[in-house]
Amino acid sequence: MKDLRTHYSLDVSEKDFGKKIVVAGWVEDIRNIGGIAFIILRDRKGTLQVTGLKKKDPKLFEKLVGVSRESVISVIGECKKSDKARNGYEVIPDEFNVLSEAETPLPLGVVDKVESELDTRLDNRFIDLRKPDVQAIFKIRNEVISAVHTFLINKNFIEVHTPKIIASSSEGGTDVFKIKYFEKEAFLAQSPQLYKQILMATGLDRVYEIAWYFRAEEHNTRRHLNESTAVDIEMAFIKSEEDIMKILEGLVYTMWKKASECVDELNILNKKLTIPKLPFKRISYDDAVKKLNANDCKIEWGADLGTEEEKILGDIMKKEGDEFYFITNYPLIAKPFYTMPEGDKLSRSFDLECKGVELASGSQRIHNVNLLKKRMEECGLNPKDFDAYLKAFRYGMPPHGGFGFGIERFVMELLDIYNIRECILFPRDRTRLTP
RNA sequence: GCCCCGGUAGUGUAGCGGCCUAUCAUGAAGCCCUGUCGAGGCUUCGACUUGGGUUCAAAUCCCAGCCGGGGCGCCA
Numbered sequence: 001m002k003d004l005r006t007h008y009s010l011d012v013s014e015k016d017f018g019k020k021i022v023v024a025g026w027v028e029d030i031r032n033i034g035g036i037a038f039i040i041l042r043d044r045k046g047t048l049q050v051t052g053l054k055k056k057d058p059k060l061f062e063k064l065v066g067v068s069r070e071s072v073i074s075v076i077g078e079c080k081k082s083d084k085a086r087n088g089y090e091v092i093p094d095e096f097n098v099l100s101e102a103e104t105p106l107p108l109g110v111v112d113k114v115e116s117e118l119d120t121r122l123d124n125r126f127i128d129l130r131k132p133d134v135q136a137i138f139k140i141r142n143e144v145i146s147a148v149h150t151f152l153i154n155k156n157f158i159e160v161h162t163p164k165i166i167a168s169s170s171e172g173g174t175d176v177f178k179i180k181y182f183e184k185e186a187f188l189a190q191s192p193q194l195y196k197q198i199l200m201a202t203g204l205d206r207v208y209e210i211a212w213y214f215r216a217e218e219h220n221t222r223r224h225l226n227e228s229t230a231v232d233i234e235m236a237f238i239k240s241e242e243d244i245m246k247i248l249e250g251l252v253y254t255m256w257k258k259a260s261e262c263v264d265e266l267n268i269l270n271k272k273l274t275i276p277k278l279p280f281k282r283i284s285y286d287d288a289v290k291k292l293n294a295n296d297c298k299i300e301w302g303a304d305l306g307t308e309e310e311k312i313l314g315d316i317m318k319k320e321g322d323e324f325y326f327i328t329n330y331p332l333i334a335k336p337f338y339t340m341p342e343g344d345k346l347s348r349s350f351d352l353e354c355k356g357v358e359l360a361s362g363s364q365r366i367h368n369v370n371l372l373k374k375r376m377e378e379c380g381l382n383p384k385d386f387d388a389y390l391k392a393f394r395y396g397m398p399p400h401g402g403f404g405f406g407i408e409r410f411v412m413e414l415l416d417i418y419n420i421r422e423c424i425l426f427p428r429d430r431t432r433l434t435p
Numbered sequence: 436g437c438c439c440c441g442g443u444a445g446u447g448u449a450g451c452g453g454c455c456u457a458u459c460a461u462g463a464a465g466c467c468c469u470g471u472c473g474a475g476g477c478u479u480c481g482a483c484u485u486g487g488g489u490u491c492a493a494a495u496c497c498c499a500g501c502c503g504g505g506g507c508g509c510c511a
Contacts, residue, residue, distance in 0.1 A: 032471095040472075113462095120446070225511085361511075
């Protein structure tokens with residue numbers, strides 16, 4: 001049995017001219033001129049042209065032009081130099097096989113001259129993903145995640161995987177999905193927060209996870225998902241939250257830089273990336289509020305920044321030359337119970353903002369079990385529900401902190417994508433459960 | 436949780452009480468064409484979210500359902 005493919009479209013070079021090659025992929029388009037026909041074949045790397053001549057082999061020609069668009073075929077033929085064809089060569093078929101015939105009409109055109117709605121595209125995601133610009137997003141996503149692994153492993157982090165089926169709602173706050181766990185009730189983890197903290201009591205010191213977040217909030221917006229991914233880290237023996245911010249800004253810088261090296265994909269998307277400068281500006285919550293008030297945006301001290309305020313602050317910071325910045329020392333009241341207080345009212349926390357959108361949020365955590373219990377109670381939680389978590393703080397827990405960093409939000413900002421659903425292969429939102 | 440908005444061929448749209456036997460593009464099917472690359476030309480096919488109501492007359496107005504989009508809150 002012969003190979004179904006010896007060459008990808010873009011891997012053919014001059015030394016192949018005049019030789020027999022085998023190419024395979026999807027029939028993107030057929031232009032039948034009468035006595036000659038051009039089949040545009042698409043594979044993972046690009047497209048190539050198969051040129052059929054009626055005179056040469058009428059039967060093969062009929063079969064070739066009769067195949068439906070987006071069918072999968074494999075073609076054996078001569079690779080012939082041609083200045084008229086797009087890659088400088090064309091394949092003159094001797095033989096071809098339809099590996100899979102596509103039904104017609106297509107539910108979504110790959111190269112049609114009409115746009116499709118996102119909903120239609122997501123309903124037919126496997127076809128949508130045949131488009132090079134859609135694929136480019138996920139190729140870049142792959143690169144930045146690979147940069148995460150390299151960067152964090154170099155900083156002595158180890159990758160961990162914490163459970164996603166959990167017994168109690170992890171942090172209060174957001175809604176969680178309830179599931180049946182045999183005779184018990186369980187929940188899908190909204191974040192790995194409590195588990196990565198427990199791991200700080202083990203001596204592993206630095207852990208990270210590419211984590212799934214499940215959130216049962218019924219929002220329907222272009223920047224929310226009910227199932228999303230994040231880079232979550234936790235590190236022990238820190239002096240302060242500044243140690244964590246250093247890791248985070250280095251990580252973001254590295255991811256951005258790695259993305260900027262995806263030249264082919266960025267060209268397809270028609271995007272240019274400017275690598276951010278380190279260090280990112282640190283601005284305290286107090287100063288952020290002052291800045292906002294000075295710009296006719298009235299905000300009460302203590303309130304979390306709303307979408308509107310975040311945007312305005314983003315504009316102010318951009319004017320001052322900072323696209324990326326940390327907002328530090330939030331009011332304690334706006335942060336979860338495990339956040340380390342700073343004085344009475346503030347916290348040792350930070351949010352990383354990019355152009356007015358929150359990319360990541362983190363803090364130094366409380367490592368004293370009594371303070372932790374006190375904070376739980378102040379937040380309206382019952383420490384008894386957190387026994388398994390609290391136990392880890394009773395037998396030697398070093399000072400520690402970490403952050404969670406949404407991957408889809410990052411990709412969205414990185415590539416300037418309007419709807420977050422485009423940043424994940426198969427989005428789960430308020431209404432979408434398939435595909 | 437609160438508040439807006441929308442559903443017309445496979446896809447994307449026009450129409451917003453009678454001119455609708457519903458527009459245009461794209462697509463599909465077929466015919467012509469030996470250098471296409473957004474190929475071209477000709478022919479054909481294909482749709483008003485569902486159920487009630489108003490009206491002489493409903494794609495169009497009203498009500499309800501179903502499906503979807505978005506904003507806010509909250510968050511990543």
